[in-house]
Amino acid sequence: MTKEAAIVRAKHVAKKKPITFRKNGVSGLQHHDDTAGAEHDHNYDAVMKGSFTSLLFPGTVPEVYHDGDYLPIFVELVESRKTQLPVKFFQIPGVCRAPSKEEIQQAELDNVKIKRNNLGQKLMSSQSTQLTPYFIKALKDQTCTSLCQSSLNSKNVKFLKRLIDKQYRVHFTLDSLPVLVRSKSRNYALRGFPIGFKQNEMLSEGGVGGNTNGRQSENIVDSSSSSSQQNYYIYNHLRFVVYYRHYEDTENGKVQMKGDEKKEQGICITGFDVIPVSIKHDMQQCHMTKTAMLNKKETFQALPNENSSNSMLDVLYSYEVTYQKSDIAWADRWDIYMMEMPDSEIHYFAIVNSLMIAFLLTGAVAVIMIRALKKDIAKYNSSDVNIRSGAVEDDDHIHIMEESGWKLLHGDVFRPPMRGRILLSVCMGTGLQIGTSVFFTLLASALRLLNPMRKGQTLSYIVMLYVLSGSVAGYGSARLYKFFNGKAWKRTTLLTATAFPGVLFTLFVALNFFLHLALGKASAAVSFWTMLLMFVLWVCVSAPLVYIGAFFGYKASKIEVPTKSTQIARFIPETSSWFVRFPHCSLLAGILPFTSVCIELSFIMNALW
Numbered sequence: 001m002t003k004e005a006a007i008v009r010a011k012h013v014a015k016k017k018p019i020t021f022r023k024n025g026v027s028g029l030q031h032h033d034d035t036a037g038a039e040h041d042h043n044y045d046a047v048m049k050g051s052f053t054s055l056l057f058p059g060t061v062p063e064v065y066h067d068g069d070y071l072p073i074f075v076e077l078v079e080s081r082k083t084q085l086p087v088k089f090f091q092i093p094g095v096c097r098a099p100s101k102e103e104i105q106q107a108e109l110d111n112v113k114i115k116r117n118n119l120g121q122k123l124m125s126s127q128s129t130q131l132t133p134y135f136i137k138a139l140k141d142q143t144c145t146s147l148c149q150s151s152l153n154s155k156n157v158k159f160l161k162r163l164i165d166k167q168y169r170v171h172f173t174l175d176s177l178p179v180l181v182r183s184k185s186r187n188y189a190l191r192g193f194p195i196g197f198k199q200n201e202m203l204s205e206g207g208v209g210g211n212t213n214g215r216q217s218e219n220i221v222d223s224s225s226s227s228s229q230q231n232y233y234i235y236n237h238l239r240f241v242v243y244y245r246h247y248e249d250t251e252n253g254k255v256q257m258k259g260d261e262k263k264e265q266g267i268c269i270t271g272f273d274v275i276p277v278s279i280k281h282d283m284q285q286c287h288m289t290k291t292a293m294l295n296k297k298e299t300f301q302a303l304p305n306e307n308s309s310n311s312m313l314d315v316l317y318s319y320e321v322t323y324q325k326s327d328i329a330w331a332d333r334w335d336i337y338m339m340e341m342p343d344s345e346i347h348y349f350a351i352v353n354s355l356m357i358a359f360l361l362t363g364a365v366a367v368i369m370i371r372a373l374k375k376d377i378a379k380y381n382s383s384d385v386n387i388r389s390g391a392v393e394d395d396d397h398i399h400i401m402e403e404s405g406w407k408l409l410h411g412d413v414f415r416p417p418m419r420g421r422i423l424l425s426v427c428m429g430t431g432l433q434i435g436t437s438v439f440f441t442l443l444a445s446a447l448r449l450l451n452p453m454r455k456g457q458t459l460s461y462i463v464m465l466y467v468l469s470g471s472v473a474g475y476g477s478a479r480l481y482k483f484f485n486g487k488a489w490k491r492t493t494l495l496t497a498t499a500f501p502g503v504l505f506t507l508f509v510a511l512n513f514f515l516h517l518a519l520g521k522a523s524a525a526v527s528f529w530t531m532l533l534m535f536v537l538w539v540c541v542s543a544p545l546v547y548i549g550a551f552f553g554y555k556a557s558k559i560e561v562p563t564k565s566t567q568i569a570r571f572i573p574e575t576s577s578w579f580v581r582f583p584h585c586s587l588l589a590g591i592l593p594f595t596s597v598c599i600e601l602s603f604i605m606n607a608l609w
Helices: 003-015 101-106 119-123 154-165 261-265 283-288 344-389 395-402 405-411 421-446 455-468 470-483 489-522 528-555 584-589 591-608
Strands: 073-080 142-152 168-174 180-182 189-191 196-198 202-204 232-234 237-246 267-277 313-325
Touching: 119 455, 119 528, 142 154, 142 283, 154 196, 154 232, 168 189, 168 267, 180 267, 283 313, 344 591, 421 455, 421 470, 421 489, 455 470, 455 528, 470 489, 470 528, 489 528, 584 591
Parallel strands: 237 313
Antiparallel strands: 073 168, 142 313, 180 189, 196 232, 237 267
């Protein structure tokens, strides 16, 4: 695509009306209701405001595939909304092994480039992108294709049930598009597909049992069973639905190719869906089936119960592929991923709640300030009238009246604390270091030097900027400690360089160790080499920069304040009120700010992970 064509395309996207997903094809977010034994299209009234591609993925160009080309499907991670512990895909019991080099060469996928994880992705425990054994060809529909036959023992079954209870979802990608499971009743799509479902759960759209993002759907699988033991079912068959559009090379906004020339040019992937199916079948049944596999209660692939006599379970993993032509342009293929989730109502409530609390706090502070200043302003006005009329001539009296009440605080505002001078200096320097790294990260995002959609890249920027901001921490803590007339400058500098990073590194190593204990080989814990890299960055880069900044901080002149502190500190009378004593005063002071951010905190954490 030429530069002029890209400009025309951008203008066209900016001027066009909001996209409304209609009923037919991909533009209707097609829903597959397999429980009824048929497929139905559903009207998704999701109104999108233009294309997000140019904003979120600047500089990207479409990948063109020709008829018969192999399309590589990658797996990125297996994660759950109920826990922050990711799992490695190929360590899940029963999952077919990764393709060998010979299989990759046979499929002509030697030129496939697997992106290596950056530092941020490794710290978030994102496993490296791996090629899956699902080999599909462009524009070639495939009926049921057997992948492998796996045998599960009682230990494997127990681990699978644990993953199903935690609602783990597998995330595949095709042409950089995450796989989607379409939702009919809730008018949105979920990324990834679940590993399985339980007997007493609802059956969600597309034959996907289990809760959708922690919420239940309408179609009940089995709620009449009186057994206290739940039945678990595993998804062992995947129905891939690949949406495509013929590549259109545009120049000045006009299509150059017509008719069959488009097919020779190739296709672009505009959508990637999956319909997980739980079905108990063998290789012969799979190869003889020419129709689409459906989710039926009588053919579900069940996992044996604990009291079952079968010690081993044989499961056949298979898949099928269907291609459907789409009317959605390649530039708009990410719009579906930007659709609002069902929790948006809670999000709006959290925003309104935060704004109301902010207005309440502002009003309370304004009322207190007005009441405190009202009498003083009245005194100033009356004294000014008396001075002008000559009724008051005593300058000392006027001076005393000006220096009364709350104004006497200026003599104690800049008084160095009696205890905790080192701690305050270290905390201030650490805060400056964190604030500097976050500020420059936000600045890079605003200038489009950083793509905020790439969480690993963003975290890498924050870590590197935090390490390089060590001189800011050393300089800030040294200047403040010098203002306190402190003598233990070596200890202060050492704690600035080691206190906060040391605590974080210790917690990180401890949590990583417990992650290994919790999930064993299947855990996507951070590797030893990543932890060693973080340690090297801390000791060899951040700490020396802290000492360099502290050197210049102690060499700089002492901080000058606008008012002098009195020689004798003002006496604070003791009170019997419980709410002004520590720690009650600290807890009460933080209630309103905490209620303002507590609901938003869950959305922030979900965005980070």
